[in-house]
Amino acid sequence: MPASSVFAYALALAVGALLLWLLRRYLQERRYRRRPYVAPAHNNWAAAPPPQEAPLHRVALLGDPGAVATSGSDPVLNVLASWQAQTGPAGTIIILGDNIYPVGMPAPDHAKRPQAEARFDALLGALNQFQGQVVLLGGNHDWNKGRPDGWEYLQRQEAYVKQHLPTAHFLPVNGAPGPVTLQLAAGVLLVVINTQWWVQRGPKPVADAKEPFRQLRSILEANRHQRVLVAGHHPLYSNALHGGKFTAKQHVFPLTTVHKQAYVPLPLIGSLLPLYRKLVGAAEDMAHPRYRKMRRRLLRVLHDFPDVVYAAGHDHNLQYFQRHGGHYLVSGSGSKTAFVQKGGQASFVHEHTGFFSLDFYPHQTWLRTLEPGTETEVFHLRLYPRPAVEPAVVALPKRLEQFLGG
Template identity: 25%
Template structure:
């Protein structure tokens, strides 16, 4: 068999075994295929905004505009808005004199404006794009200071480029915020990454998380982090048919090679941003072990340019009923 035929068969095989993404909603339980609003007290409302760091110059993206308009007539006192990372595209917040500084600020400002009249608390967390700017963790700290100046001192967590922040939201809700990129990052490239942090190792982070979960027994724990534990989209190895033709954003058709690239990426061999990359997979497996036997836990994430809420259902708005406890609205 000729070399060309072997390559052709390999490409065809990769195309056939690689599943395409489904645009239908995915449900574990068919009984939760629609939102049900019980006649019960709502303890807290969380608005989730993910990957919102791309707006036109001097304008506001359609998503942020829709969010701002939606909350405009709501009583938001005591509520939370969570910006789930990737708050600036393409590469975080550079230094003040950098030529892309104005463009980067333009990506942040519409998010700040969207919550200008919000009566509750607005909190930003870092994603992976915050780390792309020169300096890595320095860029994360730079964005933190910008957001705090625009809003308030409690608007960006975790602080100082550290990995963890916990907040007692109410008597029934405890929130754990993790900078998942901190765990995935190659620390050799960032020698000052942990200089201001109590937690200086990945093992210490897991120990702290275990203690936080135990101390919050009886409460609903909301894990807030950029990278999702589960995903049925590109970072989870599920790709639309067009990715088998256009592997890069420039839309240059590469049939065959595109399918091979998709198959390699689906195995997590290309980027730490993909769910089955070794580092990413290790982090999520360890988190899963920590939470498996510990009460009511919700994960909220973005990363896939959507908002990911994980209990037994994935949706953008979720009500959780827990025996006689008040409801948590997300």
Template identity: 30%
Template sequence: MKGKQLGQLQNILSGNKLRMKHKILTLTLLNFAALILTGCSVSGVFINDEIKFATADTNKQNEVAASIYLIGDVGDPSADKQEPSLASLQKDASENSVPEKMIFFLGDNIYDFGMQAEDDADRKEMERRIDEQMKVILESNSKGYFIPGNHDWDYWGKDGANAVKRQEKYVEEKSDGKISFLPDNACPGPEIIDVQDDLRIILFDSQWILQDYRYRSADGCSSKSEDEVYKNIEAAFKSAGNRKVLVLAHHPVDSHGEHGGFFSWEAHLFPLRAFVKELWIPFPVIGSLYPLARNLGITSQDMSSSVYKRMANRLDSIYTKYSPVAVAAGHDHSMQVLQMNNYLMLVSGGGLAARIRSLTTGKNTIFAYDDSGYMRIDLLKNGRMKLDVIIPVNDGKESEDVFSIWLN
């Protein structure tokens, strides 16, 4: 090798070593910074006394025209006993004598890959998981609705549309049509449900927007592109008349959980627990690579990704323009009430106690809770709407209303 070429090679190798040192130093500094920032993790109930909101007293049932229950991410309920959040919800809805009761499961109804084919070895277990949720609807004599989430789309994989269609078919056939799976046929929606004369519910499949376009279908759908989904959501707002509007989907436009970029010190030190909860194997410094990669947008399911940012920005602009009373979702495994521009963002993804994840607060956090529960919205006969955040107590045999707020 000529002297000039050897010198160039030495310069390249020296430069690579220097860059590697810089990267290691940067990662180390980011690790320490991340661990310092995790000091604001939520533990228990958090209520922000710096944001003004109208607290609400308990309603008399004869003043309520309809109750709407919201719960998400219940896709792997306990096999040993009824999942506490489901037991609490079933008891609540069963004892609720209001004229109309509606229960919405907000996606990730079957972990981790949705409803598999009938000849799949795991099919019976997948059926058990959705059966546990359907039982709550049927035994409480409520109207029931399932919305798909990213896990229902075959872990947002190639067989996603088929997995969603299989789940729809199973739910509607097993319930003899008493429970609806919406939107139909793995379409994005939106779908409209008008509740009496006072409320319009707009729901859509947010995973359809995030799904790789090669693995989704628009055959027979009212919306055949992302732009048409947003256009039709706007149209649903415009045609609502004097009705108040509640929007439901799986993915929130804002959150302060892991999908929003927050990871506790445990997530940094014990990263394998994100995959197997029992793996308490410490990986100091190196363990922070997983949270840092998530914050760099390696998955479409995190708000740091470009595709999620694009969706959230489009939706937020629509919601800010038309001011729904609330937008509700799951996805992050926690309970949150966030003050957005002209509307409230509700995150009700605490369906499973075993899958609760890291949670912090932001400037717009009104309420936060890092454990399982569900939300109930009561539509009063005078048109007012009240939100309650409810948590299971004593394995769901009892419940506690930990937060109440007027929505209008």
């Protein structure tokens, strides 16, 4: 058989195998997409409800709300309003970045400034009704999607918050890397770190890239007696786009990762984009060298402090991971949703709008999901104290059991 025929035959087999794999993936995804996934270890979550009394403090973790409806009828903001009414002053709302889509707060004469103000005003208007504390973080979109002039965009947004919601905390101040702390309640400490600082191009506040992690370690060491929540924009674990997870459709129509309606079929070639973002990564992906270095340094610290909760946005879904004794949240579906893969290391994932809430009781911490359009809660879990692990029961041989008096 000529070499050209052998090559053509091998290519045809490879193409056929890829198409079969994509078809299988597509059928699997259709079965579980937009349905909550709970890992087998937590299948009995509904049998253990949270305490009935009011918590000591509650924290709403709302990520990526930058595309909320400006009509006053946004579903997520309506859920947030209900949460505010139930919580009262004993609570904190943390906006986890990407507060204004698509590029943050442009200059006053920019064509996109009116749209940016309208969206941000809708969010700030909802937050202005809250009696508790409000904390806002900057995300990559708030820094003009990481472009070299992003610091200017971030500073304009921070100034806008000071003018229209002066009681809110925009942290860290002026785009610094942090960490900064805020005491939320007795025994409950918030630590904010500006993860965008490490992946941002162009001008930004001058700082030693390693010093914030040394400071974070010192803060966590000095506060072992408290329950600590660390907040940043970028997730440290993710089963979604920025963690290198793609749908079968995105392999065939890769441009839909940029625009949902860009259905330009590019089979085979289209698989190169997911492969690139999984192995090399765009600047906002975990695989990118700057993100990867920041993530590695941050995890090196957090893994030494069990029971710390790390909350992020960035990926447009809800995800919860238990890793090395710590708790890692992705609460980035404040105004958009995107594919999230079930299983893997995740304890819970859901492709749905909404946000996580942390309820701090005197001796317990509970994680809850709040989603518009769902009649019942799709997941909750006690994070602290961690449930005791039942000792494994080992069956003894019958003769040995009789000898031991069993």
